[in-house]
Amino acid sequence: MNTQSTGIHHISSMVKDPQRTLDFYGQVLGLRLVKQTVNYDDPGMYHLYFGDEVGTPGTIITFFPIPGIGQGQVGSGQVGVTAYLVPPGSLSFWEGRLQEQGVQTVATERFGEASLLFEDPDGLVVELVERDSSKRTKWHVAGVSGEEAIVGFAGATLLSKDPEGTVRLLTELFGFERLEEDEEWIRLKGSADYGNIIDVKKTVLPNGVPGAGTVHHIAWRVADGEHYATWQDAIFDLGLRPTEVRERNYFQSVYFHDTGRILHELATDVPGFQIDEEIEELGQELQLPSWLEKERAQIRQSLPPIVIPKGEHK
């Protein structure tokens, strides 16, 4: 089958303030801003991408900062927790670093794995999970060593209006394995090394309300765009409605809602973030796709100025 996904490509969320988001993800959590561009569907707002040193699929979190947006509410039809993988033994470091920044943390556990739960400045629920991985990031910010730095996503929890339907989508269409189950969660595993553990909540919560501090959609890895027609047919056969293929410049995308109201995206691993910037320059300047270049001056004017967090590629 040509409809398999190895794991998460990126997760996109809504926030209020671009600078606050840059400071938190780029400085406190130590991720690299790999691209500053605009929302292609609404170019009056930024679209900020953070990840490892090059924004490898499975490490990418993206934000749409919308200054006037209301506070959202996490619930059914959304990603519940965005989970990052950190090296074993690093959670106490992160607990200290977050608390120094005034971020309250809760030590917790799911399926025997220790994790630290907290909210970003907009109330987005984020988790750091200790898990072995051979991957280390090559992006470094002051105060975070390579043995502590976030590797990429651990995975995510999904709050579905139809938990079994969401599980079927991930197992039967995406090829995830059903790993284990407790009273609260069904754990699924994709074949990637990170961004591959998905916990689907078995109980149905009240519907989520979109807004600041909530995830807009979760994107899954597809090697390239070659098999999109097969994917679209397979999604259609499940009674779901895939969009046409959309050009996102750094990847190509197809979107659809599952039976549990969750908005999914399929996103290609290629071409990636180095098509319009050298590796050392990633994220430094506003990048626009060719079809928006002619509107650069207007777009620039509508966007608040931002200060890019500092870090080192080594």
Ligand code: ZN
């Ligand atoms: Zn997306």
